Amino acid sequence: xxxxxxxxxxxxxxxxxxxxxxxxxxxxxxxxxxxxxxxxxxxxxxxxxxxxxxxxxxxxxxxxxxxxxxxxxxxxxxxxxxxxxxxxxxxxxxxxxxxxxxxxxxxxxxxxxxxxxxxxxxxxxxxxxxxxxxxxxxxxxxxxxxxxxxxxxxxxxxxxxxxxxxxxxxxxxxxxxxxxxxxxxxxxxxxxxxxxxxxxxxxxxxxxxxxxxxxxxxxxxxxxxxxxxxxxxxxxxxxxxxxxxxxxxxxxxxxxxxxxxxxxxxxxxxxxxxxxxxxxxxxxxxxxxxxx
Numbered sequence: 200x201x202x203x204x205x206x207x208x209x210x211x212x213x214x215x216x217x218x219x220x221x222x223x224x225x226x227x228x229x230x231x232x233x234x235x236x237x238x239x240x241x242x243x244x245x246x247x248x249x250x251x252x253x254x255x256x257x258x259x260x261x262x263x264x265x266x267x268x269x270x271x272x273x274x275x276x277x278x279x280x281x282x283x284x285x286x287x288x289x290x291x292x293x294x295x296x297x298x299x300x301x302x303x304x305x306x307x308x309x310x311x312x313x314x315x316x317x318x319x320x321x322x323x324x325x326x327x328x329x330x331x332x333x334x335x336x337x338x339x340x341x342x343x344x345x346x347x348x349x350x351x352x353x354x355x356x357x358x359x360x361x362x363x364x365x366x367x368x369x370x371x372x373x374x375x376x377x378x379x380x381x382x383x384x385x386x387x388x389x390x391x392x393x394x395x396x397x398x399x400x401x402x403x404x405x406x407x408x409x410x411x412x413x414x415x416x417x418x419x420x421x422x423x424x425x426x427x428x429x430x431x432x433x434x435x436x437x438x439x440x441x442x443x444x445x446x447x448x449x450x451x452x453x454x455x456x457x458x459x460x461x462x463x464x465x466x467x468x469x470x471x472x473x474x475x476x477x478x479x480x481x482x483x484x485x486x487x488x489x490x491x
Contacts, residue, residue: 215399215407219449223417226425226435229442233434238316242309243437250301250433257300258293258429265289276368287374287427288367291381294426295360301436303353310440311346314392315339317444323451326396344395348388359384378423379416386419389439393447418446 233239269285277284302310315327319337327333332340359380366377387408394404408415425435 215397215403215410216450216454218411218414218446219453220414222411222414222446223421225442225446226418226421226439227442228445229438229440230435232445233313233438233441236320238320239313239437239441242312242316243434246301246306246309247433250297250305250436251430253300253305254293254297254430254433257297258289261289261293261296265292273368276373277370280370284367284374290427290429291367291374291378292364293429294423294432295381297432298426298436299353299357301433302348306436307347310437311392312339313437313440314444314447317441317448318396318451321448323448326451329398330395346392346395348391352388356384356388379420382419382423383416384419385422386415386417389418389422389443390415390447393443396447418443 233243266285266289269288270281273281273285273288315331316337316339318324318327319333319339324333324337327339330344330346331342334340363377363380366373366380369376394407397403399407422435422439425439426432428435
């Protein structure tokens with residue numbers, strides 16, 4: 200694996216784009232897209248069993264040992280609502296714990312493969328080739344640029360989670376406020392891979408976030424809510440990455456329409472299996488914007 204020290208430097212061209220509107224729908228769009236496209240299944244399939252077991256074990260331990268203590272503490276602040284709010288708090292803590300373990304040790308390479316496959320199979324492999332080797336038939340190879348979230352960034356998100364966790368003690372509005380703040384922190388990082396493909400440094404990333412702040416927050420809010428679903432949160436982790444890829448893909452398509460970045464484009468080589476990603480079934484195409 201290439202290190203951050205010897206990774207080649209990429210240079211972005213032009214100002215950061217404004218992402219398509221209704222970004223909060225893309226985590227939902229990612230669900231049928233992931234199901235319908237078999238080329239996206241191998242990364243998910245390789246991790247579904249261990250991650251499901253991880254999810255079951257984590258939620259069993261949390262509910263068995265910590266649910267009643269949560270109810271006891273929250274009863275001083277929430278009264279009879281403590282039973283419900285304690286369950287949501289356990290779900291939030293479990294989802295965060297699973298996400299930290301999964302993304303740090305079990306799924307990050309697979310999530311990156313999912314994102315890259317969407318770009319390669321839709322004619323944007325020239326962007327992916329800036330960061331990794333792509334074979335003539337669309338196979339994803341070795342990384343040229345360090346692709347993973349740095350420990351400083353991951354540690355910063357964990358710090359904010361711990362700092363904001365006590366908000367759950369505030370009656371009625373505490374839990375929604377906590378989730379909203381988590382969405383604020385997490386939404387932008389769902390497109391870390393897109394920033395890497397564009398060659399963005401810290402300055403360009405900050406500009407990208409500034410131009411799309413509301414979109415990233417709403418995207419993150421849907422992501423956080425989906426992660427509260429026990430066991431299925433594992434599937435939603437991949438479908439949200441799929442949605443993030445589709446959101447970025449739509450932005451790139453719009454740039455191509457206006458001729459932005461044409462100097463960077465390459466002629467895509469013909470592949471024997473031209474439909475690396477099979478077409479979406481007709482009943483899905485009617486409501487998916489990237490297929491209209």
